Amino acid sequence: MRPVIADLAKPAPPDDPVTAPFWAAVREGRLTAPRCRACSRVFLYPRVTCPRCLAGEFEWLDLSGRGRVYACTVVRQAAHPAFVDDVPYVFAVIELEEGPRLASNVVGCPPEEVVPDQPVEVVFEARGDHVVPLFRPILQ
Amino acid sequence: MAVEAVDAALADAGISPGDVDGIVRCDMENVSVMALADTIGARNVTFWADTGAGGAAPCGQIGLAVGAILSGQASTVVCFRSIAWATGGGVGAGRRSQSRAVGGHGSYEEFFMPYGLLLPVSTYAIVARRHMIEYGTTEEQLGSIAITCRQRANTNPSAQMYDRSLDMRTYLESRIISSPLRLYDCCLVTDGACAVVVTSIERARDCAKKVIAIRAVAQSSGANVGPGLLAPSLTRPSITTWPSASVADTLYRRAGVGPSEVDVAQIYDCFTVTVLIQLEDYGFSAKGEGGPFAESGAIDLNGAVPINTAGGNLSEGYIHGMNHVIEGVRQLRGESSATVPGAEICLVTSGPPPATSAMILRRDS
Secondary structure, X not given: OOOOOOOOOOOEOOXXXXXXXXXXXXXXXXXXXXXXXXXXXXXXXXXXXXXXOOOOOEEEEEOOOEEEEXXXXXXXXXXXXXXOOOOOXXXXXXXXXXXXXXXXXXXXXXXXXXXXXXXXXXXXXXXXXXXXEEEEEOOO | OHHHHHHHHHHHHOOOHHHOOEEEEEOOOOOOHHHHHHHHOOOOOOEEEEEOXXXXXXXXXHHHHXXXXXXXXXXXXXXXXXXXXXXXXXXHHOOOOXXXXXXXXXXXXXXXXXXXXXXXXXXXXXXXXXXXXHHOOOHHHHHHHHHHHHHHHOOXXXXXXXXXXXXXXXXXXXXXXXXXXXXXXXXXXXXXXXXXXXXXXXXXXXXOOOOEEEEEEEEEOOOOOOOOOOHHHHHOOOOOOXXXXXXXXHHHHHHOOOHHHOOEEEOOOOEHHHHXXXXXXXXXXXXXXXXXXXXXXOOOOOOOOOEOOOOHHHHOOOOOOHXXXXXXXXXXXXXXXXXXXXXXXXXXXXXXXXXXXXXXXXXXX
């Protein structure tokens, strides 16, 4: 028998100085990404140094929150008790308008209707003491 | 299990356990180096090391052993992997955290797990979907890989799936775990262990069994490897070419052979798509053509490059790819349950998309 995990809450971001500005902005309903002050590269996820030029100073850019589905999978087997009620759910990699890719869920439509290249926009889901960015289809 | 495997490997080689002076582990291994050294009765271990990550370890472990021997740090090195993910849980059972906060420390798990990316299968499912988008790969093509590995297992009495056949209809009717990947796209969970003894070619020629030479071994991260273990690889510039491609460049150059000279290959197969991408990255087919290549029969026993002749992770058992090393040796010794006639050169690969490793084995001439 495997141990029963009593905590049914979904995994949450940790207190991490490198990524804290991202999650703080999400709590305010803004999707942001660091932009390198040296080479202007906009990237996710937040890192200690720019992945292109290795400079270490950034400004936080407000993103449009729009993007397209780069690839997606419908998850049908919950591996964590907190996701049992969610299956089937769509885990997707979103290519944002500004270039970076971000993993998330696509919600607000039946899972089988999520298709590659579909336009999506960010929505914010409050989960107790934190907020996560999710995406929903942009209706044409 | 680790001790049993190491003792069996040493007995096979005709080397006394006391003579082992090097031990190399996988970074996810539960058995410590000194616990093993003490239990087998090693007189003096002078070299030990870990490598990984996880399934990327096995060929890298062999590489560390080779380096230790060539540099005089050890003379007889045991590389082993013991795993109990069938009964003990593990990655396949899902990553369950006691606390809500996950990730941090450069792992970037917090950008994946809150969205239910909890099993490796979903990372590989995204890769499979992307390969379908870019190249038109089909579910039947993935299925052909699962069926090929199963057919090899069906002649291997030691394989978990020895007595269970698989056809395309059963494959296509199996349940979706994380689309487009189905049950039979996923490897097994296994309790088991494998061990390999590495020593100098001169010492090996005095041993009991036919000598199999390590022609070349390579590890490679490639560019843009990214932080973290598995999921963050989904943000690389391309997710359908893996560090396997740069491993292949280094490996073939060191070995002085190319893919057309490989007679048989043991290709790490945690999922069917893992094989598909590597068929391309190791140069057996052009990029994007791994699906039609697999479906054509090229990976069958009589094909251009027979793969996973013991059944692989998909159908023999999941010893995290160390079973691929064992089968590579058995194949070239003529001890495989699915012998490829005249095979002299065998490619063995370890697990991508993390920075990974591979090697070329050759019959000693």
